[in-house]
Amino acid sequence: MTRLAAVLRGIAFPLGLVVIAQIAAMVSHLQSDTLASPAAALVAGAHAFADGSILIATVQTLANAFGGLALGGSIGLLFGILLGSVVLADRLMEFSVEALRPIPSVALIPVAMLIFGFGFRMEIAIVSFASFWPVLILTRNAVANVDVALYDVARVLRLTPLARTVKIVLPAALPRIFVAFRLAAGIALTVAVTVEVSTNPLGLGYGMMLAEQSLHPELMLAYLLWIGIIGWGLNFAITNAQRRLFARSPQAVR
Amino acid sequence: MDPQPLIAFDRVSMTLGGTPVLTGIDLSIDAGDFVCVVGPSGCGKTTLLRLLGGLLEPTSGEVRYAGKRIVEPRADIAVMFQDYGRALLPWRTVEGNVSLALEALGVPKEQRAARIASVLDTVGLRNKADRYPSELSGGMQQRLQIARCLAQEPKVLLMDEPFGALDAMTRQSLQDEVLSIVAVSGATVFFVTHDLEEAVYLGNRVIGLLPHPGRIASDVKVTLSRPRNQLTTREDPEFARLRRHLFDFIKDEH
Numbered sequence: 144m145t146r147l148a149a150v151l152r153g154i155a156f157p158l159g160l161v162v163i164a165q166i167a168a169m170v171s172h173l174q175s176d177t178l179a180s181p182a183a184a185l186v187a188g189a190h191a192f193a194d195g196s197i198l199i200a201t202v203q204t205l206a207n208a209f210g211g212l213a214l215g216g217s218i219g220l221l222f223g224i225l226l227g228s229v230v231l232a233d234r235l236m237e238f239s240v241e242a243l244r245p246i247p248s249v250a251l252i253p254v255a256m257l258i259f260g261f262g263f264r265m266e267i268a269i270v271s272f273a274s275f276w277p278v279l280i281l282t283r284n285a286v287a288n289v290d291v292a293l294y295d296v297a298r299v300l301r302l303t304p305l306a307r308t309v310k311i312v313l314p315a316a317l318p319r320i321f322v323a324f325r326l327a328a329g330i331a332l333t334v335a336v337t338v339e340v341s342t343n344p345l346g347l348g349y350g351m352m353l354a355e356q357s358l359h360p361e362l363m364l365a366y367l368l369w370i371g372i373i374g375w376g377l378n379f380a381i382t383n384a385q386r387r388l389f390a391r392s393p394q395a396v397r
Numbered sequence: 398m399d400p401q402p403l404i405a406f407d408r409v410s411m412t413l414g415g416t417p418v419l420t421g422i423d424l425s426i427d428a429g430d431f432v433c434v435v436g437p438s439g440c441g442k443t444t445l446l447r448l449l450g451g452l453l454e455p456t457s458g459e460v461r462y463a464g465k466r467i468v469e470p471r472a473d474i475a476v477m478f479q480d481y482g483r484a485l486l487p488w489r490t491v492e493g494n495v496s497l498a499l500e501a502l503g504v505p506k507e508q509r510a511a512r513i514a515s516v517l518d519t520v521g522l523r524n525k526a527d528r529y530p531s532e533l534s535g536g537m538q539q540r541l542q543i544a545r546c547l548a549q550e551p552k553v554l555l556m557d558e559p560f561g562a563l564d565a566m567t568r569q570s571l572q573d574e575v576l577s578i579v580a581v582s583g584a585t586v587f588f589v590t591h592d593l594e595e596a597v598y599l600g601n602r603v604i605g606l607l608p609h610p611g612r613i614a615s616d617v618k619v620t621l622s623r624p625r626n627q628l629t630t631r632e633d634p635e636f637a638r639l640r641r642h643l644f645d646f647i648k649d650e651h
Binding site for chain 2: 290292293295296298299300301302306310311314315317
C-alpha cells in the first residue's frame, strides 16, 4: 500500500500538468500547428503503434544505441583494463585520452557522414565514439583501484597475468564497470536520437522530425513521450539488474 | 659443515623509499622450525616476511630457500595475510576461495573437489563450503585463509600477524589449531606477531627485532614441551621467564 502511495505521490505533479494542459486546450479550443492537446498526442501515439511505424522506429533506434554501446563499450573495456593495469600504457595514453575525449560526439556527424553516408553504420560509429569514453575512463579507474592486497594474493598464488585479470581484477572491478555501462547506455540512447533528429533518416528521432516538419505536433509529442518512456525503462532495467547482481559486493556503487 | 638450513637470510638489507628498513639480517631457519618474529611496530617484521615470500627483493644480500635464491613467490611457500577481509575474494564462496589456490597450481578440475573438502575438513569449515566470506566471522575467515594456504601443500607457511584482529577466545583456539595442523604436516612456520605471549606459546624459536633500522636483537629458543596447552603451558615458569625476557628487551628500546 505504501508503495502505491509512493508511486501516486511521484506521478501527481506530472499528471497534474497533463490534466491542466488538456483543460487549457479544451477551454481555448486549441487549433495550432505547433501545439497539441495531451489527448490528441495519445491518439496519435496509438495510431503510430497500430500501424507499426513507431515500433519499427524503436527497433532502429535501439539497434543503433545498443550496437554502438556494444562496439564502443567493448573497445573501451579492453583499453580500460590495459590502462588500468599497465602504468606505462596509462602514462603514454594520458595526453591522447584527454585531448580526444572532450570532442563532442555529435561534432563527428559530418565526418561519419562522409565516410559511411546515411544509415546504421554512420550512427553506430558516432554512438560507439560517445560510449567509448565513459567506459574507458571508469574501467581504467576501477581496475587501477583494485585493492593491492588482492594483487598480493595473486602474486603469492603465482597466477599468470591472464589468470590474474580474469579471476581477480575483473571480478573485483565488475561492480564499477557495470556502472560505467549504465552511464554509457544512457549516453548511447541520447546520442542515437540526436543523430536521428539532426541527420540520419532512421528511428525515433527521425520519426519525430518528420512529424514536426509535416505539421503534426500531436505525433511529435507522442514520439517524445515514447522516447522518454524508453529512456526511463532502460535505466530502470539496468539499475535493477545492478542491484540484483552486486547485492553482495561491498564495492557496489549505487 | 652443518647440513644446509632450509631458509637462509644472508646479510640482507632492505631500503624502502630511501629509508633503511632492515640492515644486516643473518638468519638461518631449519626445516620444521616454528619461528616467531616479534618487535615494536616499524621494526621491519612484515618486510622480513615479504622478503621470504618473494614479494620483495632485498636491496643487498640474499634470501635463500633450500640453497636457491628467492626472487619471486614459490608454490611451496604459502602466505597468510593479516587482513582477512582483503585477502579473500568476496565474490567466491569458501569453496571457490580454496579452489583459487588449486587453479593457480594447475590442479585438474576433477581432483579439486576432493582436495578442497579435505582442507576444509582440516580447518573445520566443511559445512560452510557454499557460504561467502562476508557471511563468516573473522575467525572463520582466517580459517579459510589457512585452508587456502594448506591447499597449496606448502613446505613453509608465512603468517603475518594472522590473529591480531581477533578476540582472545578465537585467537587461542586458532593458535591451537595452527599448532596441530603444523604438527601433522611438518611444515616450517614463520610467524610474525606483536603479541609476545603468542610468540612464546607457538614458537620453538623467537626472534626479536628492534627498529631504526630493523635488525635482529634477540634470538631465543623455546624449550616448552609440546603439545602446548593454553593453561599449563602459560603457567610454566619457563613461559613466564621468556615472556619477561622479551618484554624487557622490547621495553629497553623505548
